[in-house]
């Protein structure tokens with residue numbers, strides 16, 4: 149099946165990045181959110197990120213303008229119905245995702261492929277609540293979407309080969325590389341990454357190191373572009389905690405128990421960069437460690 153038009157649910161951190169790369173690859177994009185300000189901010193941010201790519205010689209200015217012209221926005225979820233592919237990138241909460249699919253599914257074209265950018269929730273369970281488990285799969289982008297090369301493709305138990313092939317074709321047209329994962333809690337990237345981040349928080353909690361020493365150790369000692377605590381702030385501490393809970397509940401092994409300090413930061417509303425405070429405080433000129 150040929151995919152030419154893509155509907156994206158959610159204009160947040162992931163949704164706007166997905167709209168950016170899809171429009172740049174020549175797809176018609178319709179971006180949906182419940183908040184008009186979120187749509188306005190997303191379009192402005194896509195423009196700024198494209199400008200940055202133009203100024204670094206990565207994108208031609210004519211391609212930036214063509215990409216911007218391919219992005220439309222809507223507050224009405226069901227407007228996404230006629231698209232060839234829908235990528236849901238709303239809040240990482242299962243009840244929210246089920247509610248979105250319940251409203252969207254009656255409006256979908258018969259052939260539309262429905263996907264979720266979920267970073268950890270069961271694809272099979274999400275699919276089972278729709279009318280098209282065979283045309284449903286996980287389409288998991290990494291943050292920041294315009295920079296990261298990987299897309300994780302996750303097949304639910306019922307996903308058919310044509311759906312997988314169509315999604316794989318989209319990843320190739322985006323110029324990215326697909327890694328295929330089976331549908332088990334947190335798939336591949338987060339199954340490995342989140343326990344590492346959680347362990348970094350335990351290392352902080354137990355006083356083995358402070359924020360600076362832990363991040364520096366991992367950056368300089370293992371050549372990671374960001375330390376694990378800086379990366380946790382970048383991803384969002386609420387998202388990290390939610391994924392640890394999915395691993396803990398789904399696999400039932402105590403090695404996945406979320407660190408109490410991670411829970412405490414989330415309880416404080418210190419969610420990382422998006423709230424200006426997490427393991428670092430971003431309110432000043434340069435980020436300051438909070439421990």
Ligand code: CAA
Pocket residue numbers: 197198200201204206267289290291292293294295296337338341373374379383387
């Ligand atoms: N849009 C477009 N371009 C962007 C961008 C954006 N949003 N953000 C950064 N860039 C570009 C910059 O323009 C720059 O381009 P050049 O190489 O041409 O100069 C390049 O990316 C590097 O950016 P910066 O120079 O600003 O900063 P940096 O060198 O510190 O790199 C980073 C920033 C790319 C984010 C890097 O620190 C990094 O790779 N960090 C790790 C990110 C990571 O691990 N992401 C995965 C998280 S896990 C996940 O997403 C899954 C999940 O479900 C939680």
